[in-house]
Amino acid sequence: MVLFLAVVLVFGFANMKNANAQTVSYPDGCSSALGYSVTTGHTCNGKSTPIDAPMPGCKTALGYSVTTGEPCSGSSVALQYLAGCNSLYGYSTFTGRPCNGTAIAVPIPGTTPGLPRTGVEGNALVSILLMTISGLVAIFGSAYLSKQSLKA
Amino acid sequence: MKKFLLKSAIILAVCVFGFVLFRTFYYIPSDEIPLPEKNVPVSANGERPISLSIPKIGVDAKIQEVGITQKGNMATPNNFMDVGWYKFGTMPGDMGSAVMAGHVNNELNLPAVFGKLGELEEGDDIYVTMGKDTKLHFKVTKSKTYDFNASGKEVFDENNGKLLKLITCTGSWIEKLKTHNQRLVVSAVLIK
Numbered sequence: 001m002v003l004f005l006a007v008v009l010v011f012g013f014a015n016m017k018n019a020n021a022q023t024v025s026y027p028d029g030c031s032s033a034l035g036y037s038v039t040t041g042h043t044c045n046g047k048s049t050p051i052d053a054p055m056p057g058c059k060t061a062l063g064y065s066v067t068t069g070e071p072c073s074g075s076s077v078a079l080q081y082l083a084g085c086n087s088l089y090g091y092s093t094f095t096g097r098p099c100n101g102t103a104i105a106v107p108i109p110g111t112t113p114g115l116p117r118t119g120v121e122g123n124a125l126v127s128i129l130l131m132t133i134s135g136l137v138a139i140f141g142s143a144y145l146s147k148q149s150l151k152a
Numbered sequence: 153m154k155k156f157l158l159k160s161a162i163i164l165a166v167c168v169f170g171f172v173l174f175r176t177f178y179y180i181p182s183d184e185i186p187l188p189e190k191n192v193p194v195s196a197n198g199e200r201p202i203s204l205s206i207p208k209i210g211v212d213a214k215i216q217e218v219g220i221t222q223k224g225n226m227a228t229p230n231n232f233m234d235v236g237w238y239k240f241g242t243m244p245g246d247m248g249s250a251v252m253a254g255h256v257n258n259e260l261n262l263p264a265v266f267g268k269l270g271e272l273e274e275g276d277d278i279y280v281t282m283g284k285d286t287k288l289h290f291k292v293t294k295s296k297t298y299d300f301n302a303s304g305k306e307v308f309d310e311n312n313g314k315l316l317k318l319i320t321c322t323g324s325w326i327e328k329l330k331t332h333n334q335r336l337v338v339s340a341v342l343i344k
Contacts, residue, residue, distance in 0.1 A: 114226065114304050115301075116221075118254060119325070134165040137162065
């Protein structure tokens with residue numbers, strides 16, 4: 001029994017160490033190593049040059065880059081959630097910024113969404129102009145080319 | 153050299169024409185954000201909505217499952233022919249409001265899948281095909297317009313029956329916001 005407890009304790013402490021190793025703290029006003037601190041204005045990576053957000057292959061500071069495989073947080077550890085967040089939804093209780101790492105927060109599923117946007121007519125003139133110009137260029141260009149090749 | 157430039161210009165023009173044509177009549181990018189699927193409801197027999205049919209206005213459309221946009225609105229289908237079912241809401245045929253949205257027009261202002269939604273009247277038939285064998289029959293009960301930025305609560309949260317809500321844009325175009333100023337919501341109730 002004592003041996004069993006000792007094994008459990010040792011195993012538990014070993015796991016706790018692992019869990020602590022995943023926790024990363026960033027400078028005040030930073031939720032990742034990207035960009036500048038919102039409170040101090042210093043770079044969040046502690047160097048003279050900030051890391052531009054997002055990293056290559058990343059859409060936010062969360063998870064890993066799909067191209068490089070490196071953490072999107074800009075540090076050595078990937079973030080599952082930003083500081084002050086326990087999901088991708090809503091706002092951080094720490095920084096007050098969106099928990100999804102973008103400029104706009106995601107509402108919590110189950111809450112009522114706003115009405116959808118289901119019309120696009122404002123782009124009609126641009127579409128007509130683009131199609132007319134490109135169509136004319138294609139038609140007259142092809143006609144000119146075939147005329148030239150007939151002459152030759 | 154001149155010939156090469158002309159050929160390049162023609163190829164570019166054809167590409168531009170094709171791209172604009174595709175965007176104008178078919179594809180509309182969606183700003184839906186990826187969310188975990190764990191909140192998507194599942195029907196008792198595992199069926200999901202596949203197609204929507206409204207004989208009176210000639211609608212026979214595929215149903216896409218849509219979520220939420222970055223701005224917190226219901227997302228819309230990524231083309232002008234399909235309709236989008238709000239997958240984090242009510243399953244069609246269940247108690248509550250199953251909500252579907254479709255575009256009113258395409259980029260040339262020609263009618264899209266819900267271009268004639270405003271013609272529906274009380275008693276008109278709507279069918280939702282679920283899986284292979286189930287076809288749900290709804291009848292229109294009312295139509296109502298809302299401001300584009302109105303709360304969605306009345307539309308999404310009404311639960312005094314097995315309801316279907318169809319949404320599209322209506323009213324006038326607000327150039328600054330790139331959207332119409334109103335939304336038309338047609339409500340229907342399950343018959344069988």
